[in-house]
Amino acid sequence: MEERTRAYLRGRFGDHYRQASVTPPPAANEREWGFIPWTEGPGETMVRHRSLLDLGEIEDFLGRRKPRHVYFSAGRYDEPSASTMSDKGWRSSDLVFDLDADHLPSVVLGEDSYAEMLAKCKDALLRLLDFLEEDFGFDDLTVVFSGGRGYHVHVRDERIRHLERDARREIVDYVRGIGLEFDELVDEESVAGTAGRSSPAQKRTLSTEGGWSARAHRHMLAVVDDLLAMEEADALDRLQEYDGIGEGKATAALNAARSNYEQLEAGNIDVHPAFYQLAKILLHEVVAADNAPIDEPVTTDTNRLIRLPGSLHGGSGLEVQRIDREDIDAFDPLVDPVPETFRGHDITVEVTDGGLVELDGDSFTLEAGNQTVPEHVGVFLMARGRAEKGKE
Amino acid sequence: MEPLHARYPFLARSREAVEAAAVDLGEIVATDETVTARALERVESAITDGTVGEPHRRTRVELLSYPVARVLVSLVDVHICTRKYAQAEAEAAYDRFTEEFETTTELKSTQRETLDRTELLAEFDLASAVSDAGDGYRVEVGAYLDLAADQRGDSWRLVNRPLADGEVRVTAEELNVLLKQAIRHRVTDGLPFTVPDAIADELTEEVDRLEEVLSELELTREIDTVVPELFPPCMKSLLDQVQKGEHLEHHSRFAIATFLVGIGMTTDEIVDLFQVNPGFGEEATRYQVDHIRGDTSPTEYSTPACSTMQSYGDCVNMDDLCEAISHPMGYYEQKLDDTDEEELVDWREDEGDEEADA
The missing domain is CATH 1.20.930 (Transcription Elongation Factor S-II; Chain A)
Known part of the structure; x- marks a missing residue:
């Protein structure tokens, strides 16, 4: 990045911060703060181990220092500005989740557009929120667009803030479906002889109460409903697409599902050996379909620094934006986070790495060379290193 | 009070x-x-x-x-x-x-x-x-x-x-x-x-x-710990074959036996372990293990290094840790160090000791 580009971006970030209102996180003075200034050279050096006392009032600090990136710690400390973690005196940490398009298995890097990646990321976000709200029962969630390629969720529930790394890893494994064991999800109980001749001595059930077993149960019922709605021949074909299910087993499983539907609804999967085998296969499907592929280290690291909501992302010029829970569905990551400051006027940039840019509801195919573009597009390109500021 | x-x-x-x-x-x-x-x-x-x-x-x-x-x-x-x-x-x-x-x-x-x-x-x-x-x-x-x-x-x-x-x-x-x-x-x-x-x-x-x-x-404790889950992939694979009763080449049998001796198993324990395998007559196994141990020979044999394991085709299922070590024993020591000591269930203590964990 050329000096003139850096100076321009720094100046415009400053203009933005002088008008913007930034709400700090709760207990801001117990947290460590860090920022990356607009410095020369390819390496970015983070200034960290600062307390709010060192920085001053946050909005004032942002307007004065015009940093490229700003972070605060998930952790709360006795001495947030101490230079080592052991001297800081850890008290507790927010539970933070990071969904990054780069880490999503469904994203094809180099093929999916920025917009497609972000759309897949939002799907994952909704799955994550389902876990956090339904399974974990958290009601104090802060959802944030990261300003780059994904979303952050901050949980500040008092009952989990004290959790240490190992316990947080259990939460990661839960939302990612790691370590899920079919045999552990299934409850086995001995059934008395009166249950009928054909009934097995063991009755295996999926708990419908909650957790992955309830998810597996819902998925299984949905598949069964689909099968029962099909023509018999189609249903049998469909069943035989599963590994290890031949015509005989398909027929047996389908018949068992039809004649024991109420049992299945109640969670009993032991209606027939062939059906039991099918249920096992379906469980693996549910993990792939329902899990939220969060970035593990962010959640397990109790000292992690996280981007400050309300600040600008120095690699895109987009706002790191809090999203109200009810606005998530409608949220458009390529429109809503475009800062007002950069809207409504054009600037000239020298494009070095052209191509498609979709932003603020418009799309631009840019070629290398001098181009006049809306400022938010110019800022986006310069921040990403795809353009330099045009010479005046 | x-x-x-x-x-x-x-x-x-x-x-x-x-x-x-x-x-x-x-x-x-x-x-x-x-x-x-x-x-x-x-x-x-x-x-x-x-x-x-x-x-x-x-x-x-x-x-x-x-x-x-x-x-x-x-x-x-x-x-x-x-x-x-x-x-x-x-x-x-x-x-x-x-x-x-x-x-x-x-x-x-x-x-x-x-x-x-x-x-x-x-x-x-x-x-x-x-x-x-x-x-x-x-x-x-x-x-x-x-x-x-x-x-x-x-x-x-x-x-x-x-x-x-x-x-x-x-x-x-x-x-x-x-x-x-x-x-x-x-x-x-x-x-x-x-x-x-x-x-x-x-x-x-x-x-x-x-x-x-x-x-x-x-x-x-230094050496006397038998936790098969932490064995290097090569030894896991050999042990698996032994327990399935599959026939092992001499060099493979030698490798697993030296490894088990090296981590502190007695000849009796190894014989017990190998007995499921028809390829291991008790006397032959006992002799081989004692020999490796140095009881019946002037030399105490040690576990082959990774390079030897590789050249005999016994190196399988390499993982990240394998990249960082050059000897199966090094792998095992590293794994033991990385694991919380309480988590370690010694194989020899595991049997009949279930209620401690109930």
Whole structure:
């Protein structure tokens, strides 16, 4: 990045911060703060181990220092500005989740557009929120667009803030479906002889109460409903697409599902050996379909620094934006986070790495060379290193 | 000081009883050898066999030996000692309270005061986090993770639990195990602390004794640990083949045998292990293992290095750690170092020792 580009971006970030209102996180003075200034050279050096006392009032600090990136710690400390973690005196940490398009298995890097990646990321976000709200029962969630390629969720529930790394890893494994064991999800109980001749001595059930077993149960019922709605021949074909299910087993499983539907609804999967085998296969499907592929280290690291909501992302010029829970569905990551400051006027940039840019509801195919573009597009390109500021 | 205090010395009310009796620890360690001896026994048994030994018949001695044992653990100030001690105290309390939970309902009117579940939950601030669910309990997920995160076994993993609206279902037996963990945390809390010189000076003999016990322990542990899950992939694969009764080439048989000898298995144990394989006649195996060990030959053979394993085609399923080491034994040592010592279940102890884990 050329000096003139850096100076321009720094100046415009400053203009933005002088008008913007930034709400700090709760207990801001117990947290460590860090920022990356607009410095020369390819390496970015983070200034960290600062307390709010060192920085001053946050909005004032942002307007004065015009940093490229700003972070605060998930952790709360006795001495947030101490230079080592052991001297800081850890008290507790927010539970933070990071969904990054780069880490999503469904994203094809180099093929999916920025917009497609972000759309897949939002799907994952909704799955994550389902876990956090339904399974974990958290009601104090802060959802944030990261300003780059994904979303952050901050949980500040008092009952989990004290959790240490190992316990947080259990939460990661839960939302990612790691370590899920079919045999552990299934409850086995001995059934008395009166249950009928054909009934097995063991009755295996999926708990419908909650957790992955309830998810597996819902998925299984949905598949069964689909099968029962099909023509018999189609249903049998469909069943035989599963590994290890031949015509005989398909027929047996389908018949068992039809004649024991109420049992299945109640969670009993032991209606027939062939059906039991099918249920096992379906469980693996549910993990792939329902899990939220969060970035593990962010959640397990109790000292992690996280981007400050309300600040600008120095690699895109987009706002790191809090999203109200009810606005998530409608949220458009390529429109809503475009800062007002950069809207409504054009600037000239020298494009070095052209191509498609979709932003603020418009799309631009840019070629290398001098181009006049809306400022938010110019800022986006310069921040990403795809353009330099045009010479005046 | 009541018998209940002595049975559960970590309870707040037990500590209060000690405080109310205005006992001066400095004086105790200087004058009361019975208490100091019992305190030493608590810690020494914890290190050597994971128990706190037999309780002293006098309530006062038994109760006071607990704070003195904590002083000893603090003076020794070695991580493994603190951990084993807390574990042993928790096990002892667990045995007692599970028994008392079962008898409380029927024998309520008996002479001795017992501890019930409600009181124990309240002791650890779990009263609001745990609720009765009829055929078991619901535990708030934060409290559950505190107490279950380092339990062994897939069934404790949160992912395998019905979790709904922030609560985890557990059985009564599982709740007891969680309470045991809460006790372990309580005992560990604040250890080690700073001990005034006046008290430390009275306990030098006891501390020397514990250090001696610990050093013996480290010598034996260094190599004598058999945890197949931590074996390098090559040895896992060979062992697997042995146990499936598949025929192994000589070099493969040699590799697995030297490895097992190297980690401290006796010839008898290896013969037992190999017996399922028809390819291993007992005498031949015994001879080969003794030979490797150096008993019947002038040389003590050691496990082949990775390069040798590779050239014989015995190097399979390489993982990340394999990239970083050059010898199967190095892999195993690294894995042992990386694993919490309590997590290690020695193969030879695992059989018939299931109830310890219930």
